[in-house]
Structures are given as structure tokens and as C-alpha cells.
Amino acid sequence: MIPTPKILLVDDEDRFRTTMRKLLTGHGLDVTDVDSGHKALTALASQDFDVIVLDLRMPDMDGINTLKAMKDINPDLEVIILTGHASLDDAMEIMQLGGTEYLLKPCSVEALLDKIEIAFERKTIRETHGPQRRSEIPEPEERDQ
Numbered sequence: 001m002i003p004t005p006k007i008l009l010v011d012d013e014d015r016f017r018t019t020m021r022k023l024l025t026g027h028g029l030d031v032t033d034v035d036s037g038h039k040a041l042t043a044l045a046s047q048d049f050d051v052i053v054l055d056l057r058m059p060d061m062d063g064i065n066t067l068k069a070m071k072d073i074n075p076d077l078e079v080i081i082l083t084g085h086a087s088l089d090d091a092m093e094i095m096q097l098g099g100t101e102y103l104l105k106p107c108s109v110e111a112l113l114d115k116i117e118i119a120f121e122r123k124t125i126r127e128t129h130g131p132q133r134r135s136e137i138p139e140p141e142e143r144d145q
Helices: 014-026 037-046 063-073 088-097 109-129
Strands: 006-010 030-034 051-055 078-083 101-104
Touching: 006 014, 006 037, 014 030, 014 109, 030 037, 037 051, 037 063, 051 063, 051 109, 063 078, 063 088, 078 109, 088 101, 101 109
Parallel strands: 006 030, 006 051, 051 078, 078 101
Antiparallel strands: none
16 A cells, blocks of 8 residues: 655745645645644644745744745755745755755646656655665656656
8 A cells, every 4th residue: 555645835826825735635635734834843843754845925923934944943854845936946956955856836836746756755765775875865756647
């Protein structure tokens, strides 16, 4: 039996978050959604998640500060940044902080599902092979587009 990925969706836009949760749940994912970085950290402290989908621009605690705090809690978290505000500087900082993917809104559900699947496989491989440096973990096979 294939395990169901447990996803934490973090976005301050209610309509987007609710719609995305329904779409991802409809594709068989177990999705918890929250509307702020602070709530994401609270959820992360009480539950285990396989993949985090994190908005970059949020009031109070932005995605970069949320990502830093998440990586302090668990450096091996798979975090996909989803944003409507593209910036090369932000993308570089996110990757340096350990973000695994950077997608622009709007993106298709299929594109997000593909990134979630890859991140989940990467996490599963890491757990199967024990703690290793990221560069030593084999990348999952690329998906047919």
C-alpha cells in the first residue's frame, strides 16, 4: 500500500488556500491548511508533515522567516514555496535556506502535485537510506510532462 503524503498548506489568501486544499484532497492527499506562518509553526510542533507548501508573501511572518523557523525545527523538511511575487533574490535565498522548490502562482494543480510527489519521494528515500547529505540522496525519476 502506498502511503498518503501528509501536506501542510500555508497561505494567507483564504479563497486560494481553501480551493487548493479541496483540489489536493481530491487527489488523495492528506492536507492541513493554515493562514499564517505562526500557525504553521504551531501545526509543525504538534504534527508530522511530509511536505510543506508555503506562500512567500504573508502579513506578520513572511514565507522566508517561516521557512527559517521550520528548518530550525526540522532541517530535513521538504518545503515548496508557492508565490505570486517572483524575485530572483527571493528564489536564491529560499534555496540557500533549504527550500526544495519554487513555483509561481498561478500554477496548475498538476504542476504542484508533481512537485509534491517528487518532494515526498525525496523524503522517503532519505528516511529509507538514513541521514545523508542532500547531495548523496538519489533524485527521484523525472516525470513525463
